[in-house]
Amino acid sequence: MKQFNIRTLKSGALCLMLASTGLLTACGSDDDKDAEMASFEITVTNLSANQPLSPLAALLHDADYKAWSIGGMASDGLEVLAEGGDNSTFISDDAAMLMTSASGSAPVGPGGSDTLTVTADLASVMQITLASMLVNTNDAFTGTTGLDVSDLAVGESMNQALPIYDAGTEANDEMAGTIPGPADGGEGFNAVRDDVDFVARHPGVVTQNDGYSSSVLDESHRFDSPIARLVVKRVQ
Amino acid sequence: MKITALIPALPLAFMSSMAFSQNIDVQVTNLTHGLHFTPLFISTHTSASNLFEVGQTASAALKPMAEGGSIADLIAASPAGSVNSENPVGGLLAPAITSPVVSLDTGANDKLSIVAMVLPTNDGFVGLDSWTIPSEAGSYTIYLNAYDAGTEVNDEVIDTVNGGGDDGIPAAPGGDAGMNATGVTTTESNTMVHIHRGNLGDTDLTGGVSDVDSRIHRWLNPVAKVVVTVK
Known part of the structure; x- marks a missing residue:
């Protein structure tokens, strides 16, 4: 790749x-x-109140790739991304079904947006996976995997409201020292898996303002679905 | 499947079969991180009936499902001609688990409804009300919210007296709840079926106001995904 x-x-x-x-x-x-290329602009807008999103990771792949599934164990790459915001392992997956990948250069703050472009040889099936951590959490991430963009004509776009997933690899204890974002500045990735060890929808954060005195998070770090808007536009 | 129940409805089924009668596959996924669903009740029916309706009082048959996970009364109350799947999982649907494929020949029924209680809650349930089954073959995805039946105070106290039939939460199947809570509230202001406000919970496993854990037993909608394949 x-x-x-x-x-x-x-x-x-x-x-x-x-x-x-x-x-x-x-x-x-x-x-x-003579190879015809297809190129997609992927734009993510952060709709949260106070959850910066880690640098975006985007993959272009065929129909045989899923970066996660509800009930499935998070891959190591997803765990590293969801616990610490580091997408390098996630996008360096060398699976044969991956066509190309791209990474954002900086986090996407609340209200902000970022655009990545991925380009590969045109194929009959082209799908996009996008992932990013909610950095003021233990292991929450947003994204989509297997979004089919094969039918997009050049100039056409599609959009999705992105939900919040829980990687299930780190307990949602919200404790000081466990959250890498600006709310804490704590630890990111830790190889120990001390939660349910499957991917599911995130239950939300509790915060110190809602009776959890040990939480390092405050009310501003709460969120609801959707956390972000994704727009994919085919530009070539 | 209520094959015997279909016979009295045969003339009706025959008349409308040109316009309808579908073979569908239904699969339900519990999307949550820490909540269990009690036995699913999946029903195809006509527009003449509902399992529940938002803004309306829960039926006498819905109440025991929402408060205790029992679908017996819903089965008994199901109108003749309905084609149902009762407890296809064979028990609880655990967090992030997907049910087996439920295949139904819908007969004259063009509406799909699904309910199951959400544990641990007092009377929270996941629900789909009268989704119109498309006539066009294909795969359809529906996301379901958690509702409050409005029939029981959300005190969040686990109470297994009378097998959970009394007020209170009958069980936390994950084994991750507390005990000796004093209760979150003593009133239920909206007694109609409504969107559940979520568990409050606390982090005191031996006391506090709630027996449920705020770090584990909260949720954000949607709580379930349903994939319907029309064949």
Whole structure:
């Protein structure tokens, strides 16, 4: 997957060079001049009150890939993402069904948005997975997996209201030192799995203002579904 | 399936079979992190009946389901001609678990309803009311909310007296609730079926106002996903 990205970059750079010297020519990848590409702009808007979203992770893949399922154990990559906001393991999954991936460069604050673009050879089935941690929680994340974008024509877009999932890998104790976001500045990923060890919808946070005196969270960190809006637009 | 019950309804079924009669598969997923569902009651029926309706008083048959998980009265009250699945899971549907596929030949029925109690609550239930079964083949996904039957005070006290038949929460199947709570409230202001406000809970497992754990037994809607495949 990384090699694919590098190759794409090179052919893009070559194309630019040729254009700048006045030699107009069709620019495709080196090994398949006729390959048609599909490119998708993925925009996430954070709708929460006070839950920054960790840098977005986006995957483009075929129909055989699911990054999580309700009742299924979180993968190691998902656990690292959901507990600490680090998406590097999640997007470096080298499964054959992955076409390409992208990562945001910074967290997406409440009210903010970020856009990633993923591009791959056009295929009959193309699906998107998107994931990001709610950083002022123990292991809450939002996203979608297996969103089918195969039928999008160039210029068309679709949107989804994103729910909140619980990775089930870290107990929702809300204790000081366990939450990586600005509410605490505590620990992110910890390999110990001390919760139910399956993915489900998140029950929400309790907070110190709602009678849980040990919680490091306050009322502003509460949330409801949906936590974010996802817009996918095919641009090529 | 109420095969015998279908016979008196045959003329009606025959008349409408040109317009309807579907074979459907139904699968229910408990989406929650820490709540159990009691035995599911899945019913296909006509627009002449409901299992429940928001803004209306819970029926006498719905009440024991919502307060104690018993679907016996709902089965007994099901109109002739309804095609039902009773307790397809064979017990509780645990958090994040998906039921087996329930296959129904809907006959003349074009409405689908589903109920099950949510534990631990006083009278909370997951519900689908009279969803119109599409005539077009395909897979349809429906997300369900948690409702409050409005028939019992949400005191959040676990009370297994009379097998849970008394007021109170009959059980917390996860074994993760507390005891000796003094009770969250003594009143139920909305006595109609309404959207459940959620558990309050607390973090005191040996006392406090609530026996349920606020870190485990709260939820956000939706609490269930239903996939209906029309064949």
